[in-house]
Amino acid sequence: MPIPVSALIGSPRKLVGAIVLFVALDLSVLLINLWLAEQMAQDAVAINLAGRQRMLSQQTTKALLLATNAPTAKDSDVAKLELEAAFGLLLQTQKAFAQGGETRGGDGKTVTLQAVHGEAAQAVARAQTIIAPLEQLLTSTVPAGTPQTARLGRAAGYMVQYNQDLLSLMNTLTTALERDSVHRARNLRAIQTGAFVLALGNFLAIVFGMLSQFRRIEHDSQQWRELARKDALTGLANRKAFTEAANGVLARAQGDAGQGALLMLDLDGFKPINDTLGHATGDRVLIALARALESTARTTDVVARLGGDEFAVLCPNLHGRDDAAQFCNRLLSTITDIPGQVCPGKRLGASIGIAFYPESGYELGHLLGLADKAMYAAKNAGGGHCEIAS
Secondary structure: OOOOHHHHOOOHHHHHHHHHHHHHHHHHHHHHHHHHHHHHHHHHHHHHHHHHHHHHHHHHHHHHHHHHOOOOHHHHHHHHHHHHHHHHHHHHHHHHHHHOEEEEOOOOOEEEEOOOOHHHHHHHHHHHHHHHHHHHHHHOOOOOOOOHHHHHHHHHHHHHHHHHHHHHHHHHHHHHHHHHHHHHHHHHHHHHHHHHHHHHHHHHHHHHHHHHHHHHHHHHHHHHHHHHOEOOOOOOEOHHHHHHHHHHHHHHHHHHOOOEEEEEEEEEOHHHHHHHHOHHHHHHHHHHHHHHHHHHOOOOOEEEEEEOOEEEEEEEOOOOHHHHHHHHHHHHHHHHOHHHHHOOOOOOEEEEEEEEEOOOOOOHHHHHHHHHHHHHHHHHOOOOOEEEOO
């Protein structure tokens, strides 16, 4: 019969709880993996944009110099467009680093940056301090009569002066972002490892719990099987167990041309004890008889209580009338001693019927029938002795 899975974990509620916990831990590992991948992607974008700030700073300086010293008006206009694009993106990215927000990536697509902290934030703040005067120069209104190239020249001179400082700050920003990314990845991996260990521990707890429960169920099943094969009162084999064991012995004996005897035993004087002293005393008599049969029988014999005060003993290799008679006399002598232990003053004896194999065949039912007839013949003859089936 298959064992229900719920029994292996103790109860359906415990099983469901353990599975839910395992799934939750597994999902947490998955979510941490996704989160880690997203964080690494965001960090990679931020580091890339921090490096591009150096390029934008260089482009801004180069565009200012070209616009100031352009040989033709067309060249000057091209330089101004390049200046507007480079410096505008520089300002936008610096603001995104400082406050968090959108800017354009290297492929022209919009990307969102998180506001930086710590050393990275300090580098951005100092860079914005350097860029602020340049922004003011480029966006302020030019007084009438003042050439635009003069303003661009001042802006170019300013950028040449502070360009190295700006590049150094962008290097600091890049380094800080890389360091923060490594630190964050390490922490996330520690959390990921912890969640995985918890999930693995929970899984192993489920497996070992189920194995332990399975062993307990197997042990209990074995005990129940043994109890189902034992007589509840005396602890001897019951009719079912005797039938299985006796059939096995007789099958082996038939294959080996073995011989033996089957004894059927019924108590004499048991009903008066039961009627006058009660069933509790009768039960003690039956228990004492079972102990007597076990102590007298050989280790190879199969002793069973078939029901009531009727017992059976299968004795392999017990053959011949004399040997059987000696064995039965020992049994009868032991049985007559029982009243002195349990119910003094009462008489107790037994009638025994014997059937031999192979003379009467190896079929258990036939042997039981012959031994039973012989037993009743002994009882009808006054009891207290054994009869051999013809």
